[in-house]
Amino acid sequence: MQQTYNPTWDLDVIFPGGSDSEAFRTYLKEIEKDKETFSAEVEAFTPEDGNVEAEQLIGVVNELESVMKKLREASAFISCLSAQDVTDEKASLLVGKRSELRAELDAIISKFVQKLVAIEDTTWITLLQYDGLTELSFVLNEYREQAKELLTVEQEVLINDLGVDGYHGWSQMYDTIVGKMTVEVEEDNKVKSLSVGQASNKLGHPDRKVRKAVFDKLGEAWKEQSALFGQTLNHLAGFRLQTYKHRNWNSVLKEPLAINRMKQETLDAMWTAISNNKKHFVKYLEKKADLLGLDKMSMYDIGAPLTNTVNKSSYTEASKFIVDHFGKFSPKMADFAQMAFDKRWIEAEDRAGKRPGGFCTSFPDSEQTRIFMTFSGTSSNIATLAHELGHAYHQHVMNDVNGLNQRYAMNVAETASTFAEMIVADASVKNAQNKEEKIGLLEDKIQRSVAFFMNIHARFIFENRFYEERKEGLVSVNRLNEIMVEAQKEAYQDALEEYDPNFWSSKLHFHITGVPFYNFPYTFGYLFSLGIYAAAKEQGENFEDAYIALLRDTGRMNVEDLAMKHMNVDLTKPDFWEAAIQLCVKDVEEFIELTQ
Ligand SMILES: [Zn+2]
Numbered sequence: 235m236q237q238t239y240n241p242t243w244d245l246d247v248i249f250p251g252g253s254d255s256e257a258f259r260t261y262l263k264e265i266e267k268d269k270e271t272f273s274a275e276v277e278a279f280t281p282e283d284g285n286v287e288a289e290q291l292i293g294v295v296n297e298l299e300s301v302m303k304k305l306r307e308a309s310a311f312i313s314c315l316s317a318q319d320v321t322d323e324k325a326s327l328l329v330g331k332r333s334e335l336r337a338e339l340d341a342i343i344s345k346f347v348q349k350l351v352a353i354e355d356t357t358w359i360t361l362l363q364y365d366g367l368t369e370l371s372f373v374l375n376e377y378r379e380q381a382k383e384l385l386t387v388e389q390e391v392l393i394n395d396l397g398v399d400g401y402h403g404w405s406q407m408y409d410t411i412v413g414k415m416t417v418e419v420e421e422d423n424k425v426k427s428l429s430v431g432q433a434s435n436k437l438g439h440p441d442r443k444v445r446k447a448v449f450d451k452l453g454e455a456w457k458e459q460s461a462l463f464g465q466t467l468n469h470l471a472g473f474r475l476q477t478y479k480h481r482n483w484n485s486v487l488k489e490p491l492a493i494n495r496m497k498q499e500t501l502d503a504m505w506t507a508i509s510n511n512k513k514h515f516v517k518y519l520e521k522k523a524d525l526l527g528l529d530k531m532s533m534y535d536i537g538a539p540l541t542n543t544v545n546k547s548s549y550t551e552a553s554k555f556i557v558d559h560f561g562k563f564s565p566k567m568a569d570f571a572q573m574a575f576d577k578r579w580i581e582a583e584d585r586a587g588k589r590p591g592g593f594c595t596s597f598p599d600s601e602q603t604r605i606f607m608t609f610s611g612t613s614s615n616i617a618t619l620a621h622e623l624g625h626a627y628h629q630h631v632m633n634d635v636n637g638l639n640q641r642y643a644m645n646v647a648e649t650a651s652t653f654a655e656m657i658v659a660d661a662s663v664k665n666a667q668n669k670e671e672k673i674g675l676l677e678d679k680i681q682r683s684v685a686f687f688m689n690i691h692a693r694f695i696f697e698n699r700f701y702e703e704r705k706e707g708l709v710s711v712n713r714l715n716e717i718m719v720e721a722q723k724e725a726y727q728d729a730l731e732e733y734d735p736n737f738w739s740s741k742l743h744f745h746i747t748g749v750p751f752y753n754f755p756y757t758f759g760y761l762f763s764l765g766i767y768a769a770a771k772e773q774g775e776n777f778e779d780a781y782i783a784l785l786r787d788t789g790r791m792n793v794e795d796l797a798m799k800h801m802n803v804d805l806t807k808p809d810f811w812e813a814a815i816q817l818c819v820k821d822v823e824e825f826i827e828l829t830q
Contacts, residue, residue, distance in 0.1 A: 238550045239550050241582040241609060242582075243581035245318075248597055258308070265305055265308060268300060269335070269338060271301075272294070272339075275294045276342055276346045281350070281352045288367065291361060291367065292366040292367060294346065295366070295367070295370060295374070299637040300637075303637045305335060305336065306597075307597045307599035308332065309336075310604065312329055312332050313593070314604050315328065317593070319588070320587055329406060333403075334398055340394050341390075344381075344384070345391070347380070350374070350378040350381060372791060373638045373639060373789075383483070384481060393477055402747045405748075409589070412590070413589060416428065420447070429587070429588065430455065430740070431590025432608065433451065435608070437534055438612060439538075440541075449532075449734075452740070460736065463738075463745075464739075467739070467744060467745060472704065474747075490751035493644065493749060495791070496645060496758070501754060503807060503808045504754075504758060505694075505754075512687065515683060515687060515822065516727050517822065518822045518826070520729065521826055521829060522677075530729070530730060530731035531730050532732035532733075533730060533734045545613060545674070548611065552616045553619075556571055557575070558661075559657055560654065563770060565778070570630050579604055580604070581606045582607050584608050585608075590742075592605070598629070598637060598640065601633045603626040606622075621655040625647065628647070628651070628785050631786055632785065632786055635786055640789045641789050643755070644749060646759065647755070647788075652759050652764075653767060656767050669828060673829060676828070679818075680818070680822055680825055683822075690754065693737075693744070695720075697753065699717050699720075700714065703717070714739075715735035716735075718733075719734075764814040765803065765814045766781065766801070768817065784800040787799070797810070
């Protein structure tokens with residue numbers, strides 16, 4: 235008999251009892267205690283008085299690693315609770331508790347890193363030679379250098395403390411409003427009330443009338459809340475800008491570039507190479523419009539399937555397909571995915587009351603991960619599932635790396651995920667049973683390129699312009715709509731007829747306070763992955779270990795060095811990006827040939 239997989243996750247194995255979990259409350263108390271210990275050690279560490287003992291610094295760093303690991307573990311559990319049931323009020327309270335804990339820990343870390351600045355350069359270099367510190371030198375140097383750009387300890391602590399309610403609170407409010415939103419959609423002559431996530435899944439419907447109707451309904455729903463979302467976005471952006479102003483940071487890109495451990499030249503080289511190649515993707519959009527019998531595509535046509543048969547797979551079928559194809563590139567990755575399905579590390583059930591979107595979160599203390607998404611059987615759902623498993627695998631290969639070296643940035647965080655997604659996408663194209671299926675699957679791949687080169691580019695352009703205008707004062711809802719449409723026109727090179735003015739409110743990423751500019755890292759990860767993917771195809775069996783070595787270094791190098799060490803390429807030059815984009819251009823050429 236064929237085994238079927240349960241599409242709900244098992245959280246009880248980590249902390250039993252959901253948001254009522256006693257074990258979890260005990261764990262939170264442990265974190266509080268560890269935090270106190272760490273705080274006391276930081277207080278006792280006084281390099282400003284002259285003498286610095288390596289042993290003492292090692293002690294502080296070890297305590298930091300331990301408390302951070304536990305807080306990540308607790309954070310992950312809270313994320314899972316609030317995503318699986320948006321009406322779980324106890325989970326919402328825990329989200330608040332998490333913000334408090336994080337802010338408290340950040341405040342102690344701020345104090346600690348400020349103390350590192352007080353250490354003389356020569357002493358610092360000597361300290362980093364000690365066992366227990368050498369392996370952490372990249373991260374410790376980063377702490378110290380970044381601390382030099384901050385305000386005084388007292389001011390940074392105040393910013394952190396006020397941020398709980400004055401900054402992160404806006405993002406929480408956004409989540410709460412979205413979770414309560416419903417969209418009434420007519421289906422089989424019945425009006426159904428759907429979550430925005432469920433409704434968005436219908437934008438891939440073969441019937442244009444259905445897509446348009448859902449798009450309009452979603453548009454109305456977002457518009458109805460736009461005054462609220464205009465507030466959440468303006469206020470969280472205002473908080474961010476005010477902080478930058480006090481720190482004397484002129485560019486809004488300073489922080490996201492530092493977080494992503496990359497240079498402005500690298501970002502510029504990437505977007506330049508993309509812009510130089512947009513014409514190929516415009517050609518694809520024109521061809522698709524033609525195939526759909528339209529003069530021009532609209533935003534809600536981008537996800538339209540080109541064949542009338544909607545190919546649906548069951549969750550079990552999808553899981554087998556993924557494991558099989560991971561195995562062709564990396565047996566270790568396949569084994570890992572198999573285990574994730576077997577042990578129910580994935581929440582994929584299609585039901586109301588779940589947060590929209592997908593994510594993967596790590597429990598570094600129990601060395602586990604959990605994936606969250608809504609699986610309704612489409613090929614894009616399968617891609618998302620593979621994508622999130624890539625994230626999970628990335629964490630998996632890092633489990634035995636020091637916790638402080640596990641913190642990879644968002645741009646490389648998207649590397650393993652996109653790589654996994656690509657394996658599955660390419661496998662699907664190769665396995666196509668006939669021309670029609672091949673066209674459909676090839677198109678799925680091209681759509682990913684369009685998303686990274688156009689949709690994400692629009693988000694990047696929007697955020698840049700919005701933040702510039704926000705510096706001068708509040709930006710009205712009308713103006714937000716305008717900036718969004720302008721950004722989309724530019725990013726899609728006027729290839730569309732109807733754009734999506736509400737995108738600034740419907741896209742969660744603009745409202746995330748944990749990280750600014752959560753857009754270009756996706757595109758970076760995609761193209762960086764393509765480069766690795768090309769190498770994987772060349773290297774065959776040697777690849778698996780080299781890939782693992784690269785992933786394990788992602789938390790302790792900047793991206794330029796990482797690429798140089800493991801791929802021997804210079805990311806600040808357009809050549810690498812150009813070559814990666816050419817792989818995507820080939821897809822377009824093949825697509826146009828097949829549809830002639
Ligand atoms: Zn991802």
